Amino acid sequence: MKRILVTGGAGFIGSHLCKRLLDEGNYVICLDNFFTGSIENIEKLQKHPHFELVEHDITEEYFTVIDQIYNLACPASPPHYQYNPVKTIRTSVMGIINMLELANKYGATLLQASTSEIYGDPLVHPQTESYWGNVNPIGVRSCYDEGKRCAETLMMDYRRQFGTDVKIVRIFNTYGPNMHPNDGRVVSNFIVQALRGDDITIYGNGNQTRSFCYISDLVEGLVRMMNTPNFTGPVNLGNPEERTIKDLASLIIELIHSKSKLVFKPLPSDDPVKRKPDITLAGDKLKWNPAIDIQDGLKETIEYFKNKITV
Numbered sequence: 001m002k003r004i005l006v007t008g009g010a011g012f013i014g015s016h017l018c019k020r021l022l023d024e025g026n027y028v029i030c031l032d033n034f035f036t037g038s039i040e041n042i043e044k045l046q047k048h049p050h051f052e053l054v055e056h057d058i059t060e061e062y063f064t065v066i067d068q069i070y071n072l073a074c075p076a077s078p079p080h081y082q083y084n085p086v087k088t089i090r091t092s093v094m095g096i097i098n099m100l101e102l103a104n105k106y107g108a109t110l111l112q113a114s115t116s117e118i119y120g121d122p123l124v125h126p127q128t129e130s131y132w133g134n135v136n137p138i139g140v141r142s143c144y145d146e147g148k149r150c151a152e153t154l155m156m157d158y159r160r161q162f163g164t165d166v167k168i169v170r171i172f173n174t175y176g177p178n179m180h181p182n183d184g185r186v187v188s189n190f191i192v193q194a195l196r197g198d199d200i201t202i203y204g205n206g207n208q209t210r211s212f213c214y215i216s217d218l219v220e221g222l223v224r225m226m227n228t229p230n231f232t233g234p235v236n237l238g239n240p241e242e243r244t245i246k247d248l249a250s251l252i253i254e255l256i257h258s259k260s261k262l263v264f265k266p267l268p269s270d271d272p273v274k275r276k277p278d279i280t281l282a283g284d285k286l287k288w289n290p291a292i293d294i295q296d297g298l299k300e301t302i303e304y305f306k307n308k309i310t311v
Contacts, residue, residue, distance in 0.1 A: 001050070005029045005066050005108075007058050007099065008073035010037030012178045013113070013171075015045070016219050017070060022048050024223075029064065033057040035087075036075045041178045058095035059087075066106050068226060071099045072113045074147070085143035092147030093154070100158045100166075109165040111226050112155050114234060116172040116275055117145045126242075126276040129170070129234050140268075152234065159232065169225050172238025172277045176215030176297060177304035187212065187298075190249050191305050194258035204267030206246030209274045213239035214297035217290035224286040231285050238277035239290040255298055 004021050008014040009030030014037065021028045027050045030042060034055065045051045056062055058073045074091045082088075096112060103110040119127045120135035135145045158164040175187040182188075193200045221237040246262070253260055282288045 002026045002067040003029070003065060004068045004070070005031060005064070005102075006070045006072060007031045007095070008037060008071075010034060010039060010042050010053075011072060012041070012176075012180065012183075013174060013215065013218065014070075014072045015041035015178050016176070016215050017072070017222060018042060018045055018051070020219050020223060022051055026050065028052070029054060029066070031056050031058065031062065031073070033073075036180065036183065038178075038180065058098055059090050061098050061101070063102060063105060066102065066108045069099055069103055069108050069110045070113070070222065070226065071096060071110060074113075074144070082140060082143070088143040089147040092144075092151045096151040096154050100154060100164055103164055103166070104158070104162055107165075109167065109226065110155070111167040111169065111222065112151055113222075114152055114168050114170045115144070115148045116170055116236070116238065116277065117141070118149045118152065118170060119272075119275075120145060121272040122274065125274055126240065126278040127236065128278040129236060129281055167225050167232055168234035169222060169237050170234050170277075171218065172213060172236065172275065173210045174213050174215055174218045174238075176301050178215070179301070179304075181305065181309050186210065186245060186248065187301065188305070190252045191256070191298075191302055192309055194252050194256045194260045195302070195305060195309060197259055199263040200249045200253070200260045202245055202249060202262055202264050203271065204245070205264065206249070206262070207244050208267070208272070209242045209244050209276065210248070211239050211242050211276045212248070212294055212297075213237070213290050214292035214294075214300075217292050221282060221286060221288045224288050228286055235281050235285065236277040236279050237282060237288070238279065239294075240277055240279055241294065242274075242276040243294075251295070252298060252302075255295065256302060
């Protein structure tokens, strides 16, 4: 049994990861300040004898004896991270410093949940880990983009200077149950609007692309990365099946049998035009490839939201 800390453990990804780690026989400490996390996401887990919930903000120091740390704490959707941009970048920068200090103190392995947003609006397609990105450092998204980039820098500097055992994963668009209905991400937005019969809002012409990975595939990749020795990364984790936003909206309308119409609004500033991971490295080092087809994943996500929202 390992003692494992999951920061942001009550969030979308964190709650699924906590369950997986408990199922594997570990003692799991879920650390969350509940800015975007939800107590409902971990309600069933709280009955588990090896689950501990700590309400805490990682911008403040935290110490406990620990074997592994998954650092997922940070708002990840534009409405949430732009709501308090200074808080967002403090969470990425001060938070990772506190987690690195914790890892150093107890000799723990620290996995940082970085993001495809470090590539910005990419000039290289698909994106490989060797690409340094095209990020606006003073734009409205930079509190998140640059915060995550700085966190990667700190991870590598602690590794070089102190020998800290660190791992970096760059997460691409992920979806599934436990997403917040109002988190502003495209999958949850479209499903909620389609279930309610509202117009589906597309920003831009809808031809911009994303690659969508189902939550169980992502969690599998996170666990494999944590437990793969002698590999720091960074490594891309995402589904390389690329599709346009307009096609995604049409597929969701079809699966729900909704009468929603598509409406188009201006594209927000610095919104990437295309996004697709090259996952060659993940396949080679982690033996990882996503397995869930988008139609199957969307059906599970739709069922979750059917029970979550008032139509």
